[in-house]
Amino acid sequence: MSNTNRVNQDLLNRIPGYESRKAYEAPFANVPADRLSGLNTGNIKDEVRRDKTTASLREAIEKCEIKDGMTISFHHHFRAGDKLLMQVVDILAEMGVKNLRIAASSLTSAHSGLVEHIQNGVVDRIETSGIRGRLATAISEGLLGDKPAVIRSHGGRARAITSGDVHIDVAFVAASSADCMGNANGVKGKSICGSLGYAKVDAAHADKVVVVTDTIVPYPNFPQSIPQTQVDYVAVVEEIGDSKGIMSGATRFTSNPKELLMAKRVVEVMKASPYFKDGFSMQTGSGGASLAVTRFVKDEVIKRGIKLSYALGGITAPMVDLLESDLVDQLFDVQCFDLTAAESIGKNEKHVEVSADFYASIGNKSAAVNKLDFVILSALEIDTDFNVNVISGSDGVIRAASGGHSDTAAMANMSILVAPLTRGRLSTIIDKVTTVVTPGSTVDVVVTDYGVTVNPGRQDLMECFKKAGLPLITMEELRAMATRLVGTPKELEFTDEVVAVVEYRDGSIIDVIKKLKK
């Protein structure tokens, strides 16, 4: 009844550049197309735009119209406690969908069931930071055939997604709580996981986004780790994950005397460097010794009366303790490594959730890793060229994760690798690592239980450490020591079949993992 037809084609033709523009018709007559994505994203005044909840996870999946060959993404904030990925793939299998690509921020022991879904053709490609357990073994044995798994660092994955190298058709977000419009976080609800840092990248770039939760809260949910602007459907399930699972894997707290010794040595190295001063920043990886470092750093900054500017990474209880002791200005948290961290991020505004893009990507205009002074990292193997392997075991079988290893090593002022010289009958220091994840030119210092080894490219640090009287040992001496202790390992024999491709953070291929000869 209202008359608003002020504009017609004749008028548009008279304005230069407006010949092909549309005249207004009615408030919701025109669903605007997105020139960048090609999608019709118009949110019109229909029911789904006022309440996006679906009757079931299956209904949400059906509405997404997932077709053979599409890419679906997941995040691993629940780690071994994740209960979403297998639910979704099971439903897609029931629906008869085939040849899916799983783009996960990482895969854990919770995802062994993918083996069967690969065997039956539901899934044919895997892209992830890490793979563990039965799935890792099966992939190492050639499960994926001529479509090798793609291993990316956390920053590299973010870069691949934001740049369009990896196009996600449907992203699934396991959210501890969500409202009916999809505003979601990991800090409220019956199963908390803390930061949703990896999921933030997926949700911002996927064609469709399904938020799955076991705790629906009134609108508007707060905080909005995932904003409603990015969410198509909200599905409620019995349980999205087991919060206890986030403690699994390499996040245990050490009481191992050797690890504690190495942790103390790491802090000596930090102190002897030019970077240990008021306002420094650090990240510790997972792994016993590297976590203990944070405890010893605390003692030292108190002694000196200084403070950290920020701590980064997967965040752990010792980091939260630093924040609560007012010894660090902020925590940047892409993933909570324990429940203490998951609880802290929900209540302390200086415990800041950041996306994997903000954390570590080389594809944006600067990431948090760019300002790192120290990163303390663990390793499965380090070779005499300082190259590091964190993905495959010395048996050649995939067993761990790339994580933020290469991202932080590349950007920190000082990257410190900490590892025992030997583990059982195996040496950590070898001639050639089984798989290169982090290139040796980005590794500055290696701390073992046998001394401190400095990359010859860092003569500046060598000088500092000499002055401080640290127990320096060259890589060659270290290698010789290992040989004396455990001998020379038998070289692995591989076939030509590539079972996984390791991408460096910039998208170049740094190594491949091949199938072992039987």
Next chain:
Amino acid sequence: MSNTNRVNQDLLNRIPGYESRKAYEAPFANVPADRLSGLNTGNIKDEVRRDKTTASLREAIEKCEIKDGMTISFHHHFRAGDKLLMQVVDILAEMGVKNLRIAASSLTSAHSGLVEHIQNGVVDRIETSGIRGRLATAISEGLLGDKPAVIRSHGGRARAITSGDVHIDVAFVAASSADCMGNANGVKGKSICGSLGYAKVDAAHADKVVVVTDTIVPYPNFPQSIPQTQVDYVAVVEEIGDSKGIMSGATRFTSNPKELLMAKRVVEVMKASPYFKDGFSMQTGSGGASLAVTRFVKDEVIKRGIKLSYALGGITAPMVDLLESDLVDQLFDVQCFDLTAAESIGKNEKHVEVSADFYASIGNKSAAVNKLDFVILSALEIDTDFNVNVISGSDGVIRAASGGHSDTAAMANMSILVAPLTRGRLSTIIDKVTTVVTPGSTVDVVVTDYGVTVNPGRQDLMECFKKAGLPLITMEELRAMATRLVGTPKELEFTDEVVAVVEYRDGSIIDVIKKLKK
């Protein structure tokens, strides 16, 4: 010295799909291109990625390599107090750049100097939500020639940017504080403006982003309204804006009895509707009566023992009072309309900064406006078809802003227009509004000092209001009343020259503004 050449072309050729991929060379050898934007965005380990501050604003501008014909964007959170836009355009004029397009979230009296820059060819296109003062008059008189100004709603502008309809070459962000990497906000520093909601959209989508501040803080700045991941350069200037300027324009608090009467009537209308119940949401626009509504709503929700879920929009002191009185769960704030709001958003986590995209865009998967129960809006003119003009005066001259008017009217369960029937010798209710900004089909109720007028399309509301005994008056009766009071205005005479195009929120053209006959 390190040997990481595990991968060569021969190996890549043997992996299906990897034939044209790059092998790793060195940590920073490969600057990855962005497939989506076509830009090389790799942040490598150079100085600018560890400290983005430039020696001067001019240096930052020079580094952006702004060329003739490019689009530069600005936001208007400092409103009449903005000091950045003119500084930037003055420098670009000195540098000899021509034919720039200014994509501003709005323009105020602070930008009259653009008149000369248009006359001398530095600027040739203007896209904005509003234009005021000398610039508005000059554009109404044909200053822009055959390139009419483009008027968009706040949601429409966000849609145009996120969809790629408007491509921003360089976005300038006036930030109250920033660190050396570009993390920026509007809540710390010597000149605060509060929310940076419009700038968030620009920074996320521009090719290059310059953060300009008068307050540099240590890294990492918090909160990160604009994250470092989006920022190319940080420039420090004497003063970015005058905080007092944000109070200017249509944000004064009323003591006008007629406005207070209308505000009370608006609340009566709200109460008589089905939407005034626990958990309702609302937005008030700027304008005296519409601001006073919030005060009266407060009394009513206290009386009923209910609470709002969220309040939206340009946020004002009465809204902050609701939040601090625990009568609303959250404020969603795209722009602070006064200093009380600007201070609140810096300290109250439930006072949430949202982008213009989150606020009101039709181009995402749902905006905050989608869940609005009530929006209270002002008007310069309303016609008998309920169409609303908020951009041009009854003299046909541009003088105000589209704002979130059409976005909220389209999506709220009940849009309430509040305006006095007459202003001096002019009637607000006329036969045909000078310019249609908000289509009548999205206007539900008109409250004037002469009664309550319901859109015939909302018989449901008519029933409610009759039951409640509200003073109902039809649009025709209202129009007749206005004629009796002030007569029929002389019709304006326009030429065929289009001086401005009014886009509806979906990108269609809803009206044009033509040049007046002398």
